[in-house]
Amino acid sequence: MIRYITFLILFCIGGNASAQTLIDSIIAVVNEDAITRSELEDEFRIATVFLGTRPDAPPSAGEKRATLNTIINRKFVLQEAERRGIVVTERETQVAAKTAEISAKYASETAFQNALEQSELEKAAIEAWVYEQLIYDEFFRRIFFNAINSEEVARLAKSYYNANGSEFIVPPTVTFKSLLISIPKDGSEVEKQADEDLVRKLNERLQQNETFQAVREIYEKQLELRFEVATLEIDTPLGAIVTKLQVSERSTPLRLSEGYQIVERIRNNSAYQKTYEEVSEEITERIRQNLANEQFEAWLIRRKEEETWHILDDELAQEESEER
Template identity: 25%
Template sequence: MRSRLIAPLAMALMMALPLGAAPLTAAAQQLKPLDHIVAVVNEGAIMYSELESRVARVRDQLSQRGVTPPSDAALEQQVLDRMIVEEIQLQMARDANLSVDDTELNRTVRSVAENNGMSLEAFADTLEADGLSLAAVREDVRRELLMRQLQQRRVASRVTVSEREVDRYLEQQGANDGVRYRLAHIMVALPQSPSQAQIDDARDKIEDLRRQLENGADFASLAAAESDGGQALNGGDLGWRAAAEIPSIFTNAVPSLDVGEVSEPIRSPSGFHLVKLSDREGGQGRNLTQRDQVRQTLFQRKANDEMEVWLQEIRADAYIDNRLNESGAS
């Protein structure tokens, strides 16, 4: 069974493409004529020009979503953190000799264009009007496909679903059957084997973030500025989830939330979390009887949980020298 990870590829690509690397415009090069390293990741390096290109595109993406971008310094750090994790994965993919053939690449790029309601030719023209190129987007897609391959190998291999789990799921279908939830998420991460002081600091921060929300702070803007989760730059949005697809750490909290309500801080091995129920629909008692469909649903939920742990592990194992603050780039 070929199982999905985290999100359907088309959705993952659409979320990742606005964050892809692109050449600096001539104006930006005039403003920042001297490039420099902002992070060393194992044997690789991330340049300031790459970071600023990504930051500009993320800022546009947040604005299009109606999310107030965080401060320049906070946004730079959020984007750099994502770039570091991507770089680690791409290095691992190269070490594993993973590759993407042209047929798969062309098919995926065409799918991205079609998902935007355009032919490939119109897509290329739109990119050019935005100062990008089809070649740059093809490279973004290639990188994303390589990371998906790696995740399939490293994360999917950790996940199993037993027949008993399928039976238990079918037995438990009831009030939540057919319900779908739109969720958002803020996370304060903990390192592996954290000290008590680190746990206390993380707990204090998540409680402070919840107080800010209670005092009227916008959830999406706060997530973009402060969350350590992979969805931070999407305003913490986790999208729509069926009841069985909710991350396991949230399953007890989410059904009891009112729309618009934020949970109390939730502890997991990865850190502390706040989850917001943005919307809810369904609940008409849809009966899932197909075991393969149930097995896939359970696999997806487990994979979502395992992915977050795996990303923390590979980051902890990598050599990372974050020079952003030293460089005066902020």
């Protein structure tokens, strides 16, 4: 096959009288849709914004090939979705909600905007990518996930439960009362010492068998307190500490990064196996997803065999012949 490189010349006009010229090469074509090098680079930039951390090194050739293949697959899906008239209802609302989920990973909207600037991305690029993902997911749901035979899934789910019952065993746990005491880190040494003295007095009352409720009422205006009844697996660090206590015995204050925690053991809970009714929805969802994935992968293989697509960059095309 004769390989060729097509160039798009995009003129970006700045705020002054001068003009900048950006040359962006096309690295792949899926039917009539071009994939540019900047589109591939943006995929990595968007991933950086999602993860909230910058990579230690530039992407390798293998990572570039894998990511380009992801973009090619998405092109096939978007093209077929358009042919079938598949759209996302309430587009702006859904895109805004998904974009908000991404920005929520950051401490503030300003931090999110800074991450976009560092990655040389506009918020519109994130929103466009999110919309394509919504179309992708909607296409998969309608064409593959919803098409799986429910009776077949139910039969497979029951068989899976019978053959893998140990997977659904709940390990031993311990249930306990917990009182969290927050100590402000930005307080003065005098304030911190005063809080430490209050914690000591609070603990003395608890060790004298005063109730958590009574102690909270005494100290809640002087200390930030949070009470709860919790259950943890016994092989967790805190679970192991609670398990060593006698029933109704209270621990001494346990040091935490945010302050202290005092716990009281209520009971130990033996391991048990969940019933099929408890886990049937989880199993059927997993099986339906796996079957849909298999059909989707088969569909992609057929698309690549039947339709026209080329990778035009020699380095990125090394594995193309293996896929065909």
